Amino acid sequence: MLQKISHFMRQxxxxxxxxxxxxxxxxxxxxxxxxxxxxxxxxxxGEAETRxxxxxxKRAFHSWKKTSADxxxxxxxxxxxxIMDNQKALAELLVLEQGKSFAEAKGEVGMSAAYVLWYAEExxxxxxxxxxxxxxxxxxxxxxxxxxxxxxxxxxxxxxxxLARKLGPALAxxxxxxxxxxxxxxxxxxxxxxxxxxxxxxxxxxxxxTGSASEIGDELCTNPLVRKITFTGSTEVGKTLIRKTAxxxxxxxxxxxxNAPFLVFDDADIDRAVEGAVAxxxxxxxxxxxxxxxxxxxxGIYDRFVERLAAEAEKLRVGPGMDEGxxxxxxxxxxxxxxxxxxxxxATKKGGKVVAGGARHALGxxxxxxxxxxxATPDMRFMQEEIFGPVAPxxxxxxxxxxxxxxNDTVYGLACYFYTGDLGRAFRVMEGLRYGLVGVNEGIITTxxxxxxxxxxxGLGKEGGHQGIDDYLDTKYVCIGGxxx
Numbered sequence: 478m479l480q481k482i483s484h485f486m487r488q489x490x491x492x493x494x495x496x497x498x499x500x501x502x503x504x505x506x507x508x509x510x511x512x513x514x515x516x517x518x519x520x521x522x523g524e525a526e527t528r529x530x531x532x533x534x535k536r537a538f539h540s541w542k543k544t545s546a547d548x549x550x551x552x553x554x555x556x557x558x559x560i561m562d563n564q565k566a567l568a569e570l571l572v573l574e575q576g577k578s579f580a581e582a583k584g585e586v587g588m589s590a591a592y593v594l595w596y597a598e599e600x601x602x603x604x605x606x607x608x609x610x611x612x613x614x615x616x617x618x619x620x621x622x623x624x625x626x627x628x629x630x631x632x633x634x635x636x637x638x639x640l641a642r643k644l645g646p647a648l649a650x651x652x653x654x655x656x657x658x659x660x661x662x663x664x665x666x667x668x669x670x671x672x673x674x675x676x677x678x679x680x681x682x683x684x685x686x687t688g689s690a691s692e693i694g695d696e697l698c699t700n701p702l703v704r705k706i707t708f709t710g711s712t713e714v715g716k717t718l719i720r721k722t723a724x725x726x727x728x729x730x731x732x733x734x735x736n737a738p739f740l741v742f743d744d745a746d747i748d749r750a751v752e753g754a755v756a757x758x759x760x761x762x763x764x765x766x767x768x769x770x771x772x773x774x775x776x777g778i779y780d781r782f783v784e785r786l787a788a789e790a791e792k793l794r795v796g797p798g799m800d801e802g803x804x805x806x807x808x809x810x811x812x813x814x815x816x817x818x819x820x821x822x823x824a825t826k827k828g829g830k831v832v833a834g835g836a837r838h839a840l841g842x843x844x845x846x847x848x849x850x851x852x853a854t855p856d857m858r859f860m861q862e863e864i865f866g867p868v869a870p871x872x873x874x875x876x877x878x879x880x881x882x883x884x885n886d887t888v889y890g891l892a893c894y895f896y897t898g899d900l901g902r903a904f905r906v907m908e909g910l911r912y913g914l915v916g917v918n919e920g921i922i923t924t925x926x927x928x929x930x931x932x933x934x935x936g937l938g939k940e941g942g943h944q945g946i947d948d949y950l951d952t953k954y955v956c957i958g959g960x961x962x
Contacts, residue, residue: 505519534655707729753894782871863889880906
């Protein structure tokens with residue numbers, strides 16, 4: 478059934494099938510980053526409300542885990558259909574609280590539905606093994622079972638699809654969940670409560686709690702009823718959550734920070750590389766964990782590439798997400814703008830040249846010009862810090878070995894991209910880069926069919942692909958003896 482945006486914009490939490498406020502009555506304002514105005518409130522919940530949500534999820538788990546994979550798949554397919562039936566309203570809600578363009582928001586909602594549909598099918602393909610026994614009178618079985626209650630913590634930059642990548646495999650595996658969406662963009666998370674309720678998921682299977690990140694996170698991490706934590710966000714917060722889960726030895730999946738390099742070799746197709754660079758850098762105003770953070774361009778084509786990239790950046794249309802033709806919306810808040818300005822200031826002090834943008838946009842607020850900085854050097858903060866904004870620093874390199882070394886000079890290892898026309902180089906560089914995702918002559922590479930996740934301090938575990946359901950399952954070995962065979 479088609480619904481309006483107001484139907485999904487719930488200003489309450491979803492716990493055990495009921496829509497409830499915080500025990501204290503406290504709320505958090507939700508602000509539209511395009512206008513700076515409050516659009517509503519959500520409950521400011523803490524430990525007590527989270528504990529009740531966990532207990533509800535635990536009760537629901539006893540029956541949910543016993544349902545058949547086919548039953549769960551049918552409900553997930555209904556959820557997919559409900560998302561797609563309401564794609565426009567859900568995208569408008571996403572634009573309202575997050576700021577990205579309507580076209581990007583609509584794509585994100587579509588991707589959310591695609592993850593749900595993918596795991597509706599993957600849940601039916603969770604296989605075990607019958608292992609050849611070394612004993613004539615025994616049989617060995619290996620089974621895979623849902624881990625239990627899952628705590629899911631999601632970020633503000635992709636508030637719908639990041640939840641889909643967690644709820645999809647969790648529900649398909651037979652787990653129940655307590656989700657905590659980011660306070661900047663809670664409505665897209667709460668909308669999942671509306672959708673799950675309407676398509677018929679039993680009470681307590683899905684719970685959505687908003688409020689204090691520290692209180693909710695602490696309860697999810699320390700409560701022994703929660704058997705897995707899945708988190709998307711900064712490496713700093715991810716490390717804190719890992720430490721807090723150690724006391725109850727939970728499974729953890731961590732999709733953390735990035736510092737994506739984008740390498741362009743002399744033999745690359747420059748037109749294709751510039752097109753990929755714009756897509757990989759300026760999507761969602763540069764606010765994605767796989768956005769290019771550092772461009773490395775070989776000396777022979779450096780000047781041409783910088784000139785072309787700057788020209789394309791200046792063409793990007795900046796504006797409110799719902800305006801026709803908008804390609805780049807606002808940054809999420811004033812702190813994000815301040816961080817971008819600090820990094821640009823650091824670069825210019827150290828010899829960087831602003832060749833496009835470089836300042837707040839004439840629209841005011843948190844709108845920022847798409848920016849290109851040439852003559853970037855390794856001593857600039859860009860080299861080690863995640864920008865999370867529409868700024869493209871371009872470094873120069875001479876040799877293939879130098880480029881790979883510079884690209885790997887980071888504690889992060891999420892996504893990377895490179896452009897070359899040499900097949901041998903493509904394999905050498907692909908194998909030399911220490912990253913979980915590699916784009917060769919492509920700037921947008923994420924898809925539901927493939928595993929998403931980083932190396933080093935960019936995280937643990939995978940989301941997407943058939944690998945994405947593994948962390949929601951426990952492996953059990955069963956030895957059956959006394960068979961008299």
